[in-house]
Amino acid sequence: MKDYSPAFVVVIVFASFIISGCTMEQGSAKLAETTSESVSNKFDNIHNKSDAMREFGRPFEVKASGDGNDVWVYMYTKSHLYPGSAYDPRNKENYRKLEIIFNPDGSLSNYYFTNGLN
Numbered sequence: 001m002k003d004y005s006p007a008f009v010v011v012i013v014f015a016s017f018i019i020s021g022c023t024m025e026q027g028s029a030k031l032a033e034t035t036s037e038s039v040s041n042k043f044d045n046i047h048n049k050s051d052a053m054r055e056f057g058r059p060f061e062v063k064a065s066g067d068g069n070d071v072w073v074y075m076y077t078k079s080h081l082y083p084g085s086a087y088d089p090r091n092k093e094n095y096r097k098l099e100i101i102f103n104p105d106g107s108l109s110n111y112y113f114t115n116g117l118n
Contacts, residue, residue: 031076031096074098
């Protein structure tokens with residue numbers, strides 16, 4: 001059996017990534033397979049911040065709206081990039097964003113869900 005140098009192995013592994021492209025995932029795994037319908041069903045049981053935390057975990061971002069409400073933001077992105085160009089038309093990005101708006105007393109006010117594919 002031939003013994004390959006570590007540098008050769010690194011070059012081969014790197015070249016295989018370049019040829020095949022790569023996939024990256026970021027954000028809340030709980031949103032990975034979420035649809036508008038499944039989010040709607042989940043919100044039947046979400047009435048306040050504790051319920052949202054139990055269902056979706058810690059938010060990606062917490063911000064305040066102009067009217068004193070808290071907005072919790074959850075995001076998920078999965079990208080597949082092909083080698084050669086960032087502008088390759090085969091490049092795909094699948095994203096989901098959930099924004100939950102809470103009244104100043106912590107009760108649920110509204111939510112917005114975006115499910116997209118670029």
